[in-house]
Amino acid sequence: MLRAVTATRYITPLREGGSLPGLVEADDLGMYVVKFTGSAQGRKALVAEVIVGELARALGLRFPELVFVHFDPAVAESEPHQEVRDLHAASHGLNLGMDFLPGAKDFTPEVARTFRVDPLEAGRIVWLDALTVNVDRTVHSSNLMIWPTFGTAPARLWLIDHGAALVFHHRWDGSDPGKRYDFRHHALGHYAPDVRAADAELAPKVTAELLREVVAEVPDAWLTDFARPDEAREAYVRYLHARVRASAAWLPTDFPSREELAAEEALRAARTQQGRPNWLKRVPDLHGKPAAEQDWSVHLG
Numbered sequence: 001m002l003r004a005v006t007a008t009r010y011i012t013p014l015r016e017g018g019s020l021p022g023l024v025e026a027d028d029l030g031m032y033v034v035k036f037t038g039s040a041q042g043r044k045a046l047v048a049e050v051i052v053g054e055l056a057r058a059l060g061l062r063f064p065e066l067v068f069v070h071f072d073p074a075v076a077e078s079e080p081h082q083e084v085r086d087l088h089a090a091s092h093g094l095n096l097g098m099d100f101l102p103g104a105k106d107f108t109p110e111v112a113r114t115f116r117v118d119p120l121e122a123g124r125i126v127w128l129d130a131l132t133v134n135v136d137r138t139v140h141s142s143n144l145m146i147w148p149t150f151g152t153a154p155a156r157l158w159l160i161d162h163g164a165a166l167v168f169h170h171r172w173d174g175s176d177p178g179k180r181y182d183f184r185h186h187a188l189g190h191y192a193p194d195v196r197a198a199d200a201e202l203a204p205k206v207t208a209e210l211l212r213e214v215v216a217e218v219p220d221a222w223l224t225d226f227a228r229p230d231e232a233r234e235a236y237v238r239y240l241h242a243r244v245r246a247s248a249a250w251l252p253t254d255f256p257s258r259e260e261l262a263a264e265e266a267l268r269a270a271r272t273q274q275g276r277p278n279w280l281k282r283v284p285d286l287h288g289k290p291a292a293e294q295d296w297s298v299h300l301g
Contacts, residue, residue, distance in 0.1 A: 002050075002217050004068040005030065005097070010076035013084050019045065019163065020087055022076070023100060026069065032097030034069050035163065038090025043222040044170065045163030046096045051236060052132045052162035053098075054214045059202050061124060062158045064099035068219070071095050094219060101158060107144035107187065115146065117157060122193035125159065126186055127202055130195070130252050131244055134165035135181055139261065142187035168239060172225060177239055178246035189255035199247050206244040211237045 005026035014021045019039040025031050037043055049066070056063040073088040105111065125144075129137055137143045143161040168175050183189070215233040223232035243250070256264065 002054075002066055002068055003028075004070065004094075005032070006070040007032075007034065007072070007075050010079065013079070013081070020084060022084075022088075024069065024071070024075075024097070026067075026097070030067075031100040031102075032067060032069060033100055034071065034095050034097045036071070036087055036091035036095050037093070037222075038087050041163055043224070044166075047169070047218050047222050048132075048164070048166040049096055049098075049162050050218050051214055051240075052128070052134060052165045053159075054217055055132070055206070055211075056128055056159055056162075058210060058214065059124070059128065059205060061128065062156055064101060064158065064160065067097045067099070069095045069097040094221070098160065101145060101147040103149050104145040104147035104158065105149050107142040107146055107157065109139060111146065112139075112142075112187070112190075115155075117188060117191045119192045119194040120197055121157065122188040122191040123195040123198035124202060125157070125188055126183060126193045126252060127195050127198040127247075128159075129165075129186065130181065130183055130250055131206070131240070131247070132162070132165045133167045133181055134162055135167070135183070136161070136164035137187050138185045139187055139189070144187060166236075169225070169236070172235065177242035178249035180250045180252075183252035184254060184256055185261070186252070186255065190258045190261065193255065195251055195253060199251055203244050203247050206240070208237055208241045211240050 005028050007024040008027050009025040011023040011025060011031070014023060014033065019035055019041045021033050021035045021039075023031060024034050035046060035049065037046065039045070053063050053066050070093065071088070071091055073085070073092055076085075076088050079085050079088065107115070125137075128134070143159070145158045145160055146155045147158050149155055186193075212233070215236045218233070220229040223229040226232040226235065
């Protein structure tokens with residue numbers, strides 16, 4: 001069962017996330033990254049966070065503890081930005097928090113060049129993402145952290161942010177549970193992920209019973225697509241159980257190498273430049289690379 005805490009101090013908004021999560025301290029003295037029910041992504045993003053996060057934990061993957069956070073906007077009354085205050089006002093009550101990992105480092109392309117990931121560990125993460133249709137763990141936005149980054153304990157990969165997963169629950173249109181999605185640009189694709197070994201290990205563990213335990217963690221108020229919350233929970237169980245049994249159809253195995261990715265990126269950038277007027281060709285292509293990777297001296301020197 002997920003624990004419930006009460007936010008006692010609002011520390012700061014985290015603008016790196018599109019949903020404007022906030023860092024808070026709670027009455028258990030823990031610090032949590034809170035995703036709010038009033039965000040533009042809606043409560044389905046929180047449903048996905050709970051289901052995929054708790055499934056990851058049940059399968060032995062590293063994922064920070066989730067808690068339910070009772071939030072009163074009064075604890076953040078000193079927040080100066082109106083858009084953040086509006087978000088807080090729309091999120092009074094129960095929200096979702098993830099244990100804060102102090103000092104954790106983003107798994108960026110630069111870090112990935114020197115950080116070693118075992119092929120089986122990479123395969124397990126890719127397999128979970130493919131099962132839950134989480135296409136939001138890419139080379140440009142990994143939603144992975146490295147922690148700890150100090151002391152003598154070995155640094156490990158931690159999964160975060162699954163709000164974009166479970167795409168099927170945005171329509172419930174009876175899409176094929178065996179549908180194959182494009183994971184060629186997965187953040188761990190160039191580590192030769194052993195997804196077949198991961199499938200053999202993890203698929204038998206994802207039983208209907210386990211899925212019911214995981215889905216039971218979602219609050220009734222966040223399940224609004226069906227007449228009753230128990231109908232919604234059973235729909236998640238049916239779809240994910242059917243999908244795991246169809247893993248042979250969707251198992252991702254085609255991952256480009258670093259060199260192939262670089263060549264694809266160069267070709268894409270060249271095509272983009274061809275379609276630009278001359279005055280725009282000197283403007284950095286922020287969609288191709290994160291700003292930190294741009295050579296700004298070319299444009300500012």
